[in-house]
Amino acid sequence: xxxxRLYVNIDHVATLREARKTDEPDPVAxxxxxxxxxxxxxxxxxxEDRRHIQDRDVEQLAAASRVFNLELATSRDIxxxxxxxxxxxxxxxxxxxxxxxxxxxxxxxxxxxxxxxTIRRLQDSEVRVSxxxxxxxxxxxxxxxLGVAAIELHTGRYAHSWRExxxxxxxxxxxxxRGVELGLAVHAGHGLxxxxxxxxxxxxxxxxxxxxxxxxxxxVMVGMRQxxxxxxxxxGHDRESKGSAG
Numbered sequence: 001x002x003x004x005r006l007y008v009n010i011d012h013v014a015t016l017r018e019a020r021k022t023d024e025p026d027p028v029a030x031x032x033x034x035x036x037x038x039x040x041x042x043x044x045x046x047x048e049d050r051r052h053i054q055d056r057d058v059e060q061l062a063a064a065s066r067v068f069n070l071e072l073a074t075s076r077d078i079x080x081x082x083x084x085x086x087x088x089x090x091x092x093x094x095x096x097x098x099x100x101x102x103x104x105x106x107x108x109x110x111x112x113x114x115x116x117x118t119i120r121r122l123q124d125s126e127v128r129v130s131x132x133x134x135x136x137x138x139x140x141x142x143x144x145x146l147g148v149a150a151i152e153l154h155t156g157r158y159a160h161s162w163r164e165x166x167x168x169x170x171x172x173x174x175x176x177x178r179g180v181e182l183g184l185a186v187h188a189g190h191g192l193x194x195x196x197x198x199x200x201x202x203x204x205x206x207x208x209x210x211x212x213x214x215x216x217x218x219x220v221m222v223g224m225r226q227x228x229x230x231x232x233x234x235x236g237h238d239r240e241s242k243g244s245a246g
Contacts, residue, residue, distance in 0.1 A: 089129070093132040172200060
């Protein structure tokens with residue numbers, strides 16, 4: 001069985017840089033280190049308020065990354081940038097200026113025309129579209145109706161409760177299974193660490209994890225290469241050395 005892909009979100013490298021509004025640390029240099037350590041792709045979120053990743057970062061990451069996943073809301077200028085750069089994937093996420101980090105998945109109960117238009121415009125530019133959603137059956141089915149290629153399941157509830165019970169893990173498993181049944185590629189991410197990632201990485205239907213804060217936090221202590229290697233091991237990538245086929 002092929003190991004699950006790891007995409008590293010390098011937003012918080014830019015958070016550290018923007019604390020001083022200087023030129024270091026460089027998110028692009030961090031992305032290259034992640035790739036050297038075995039990351040399968042790089043993720044970055046260009047927020048409307050530009051609190052961390054900047055437009056120039058996205059330009060450079062699109063050129064430097066082997067596989068680049070751009071997270072974005074439905075802001076027209078950012079969608080236009082994505083259409084021009086044509087990253088491997090654009091993941092549409094909800095965004096509120098007052099939030100510290102993305103707090104949940106898109107509300108797909110009544111998808112607005114702006115979301116539908118964003119999906120159409122990205123697809124017209126041949127950009128693969130994923131939707132960041134909560135692990136709920138209705139959300140999965142609405143995502144399918146919107147015609148996207150992939151979904152990313154928000155793992156926040158699991159990350160906050162995994163020590164107490166396995167309810168959130170079961171929700172993730174069921175949503176992932178339903179996504180695959182509907183023909184969607186299933187990804188997952190948010191709040192995952194080396195302590196809790198293994199159970200999510202064991203969900204067969206999930207093919208990709210997006211992990212950022214935990215890796216960047218660890219990299220402050222041990223360096224980016226080591227932090228990525230530790231996360232890959234926690235995901236079970238040591239199976240490769242035990243005879244798993246690619």
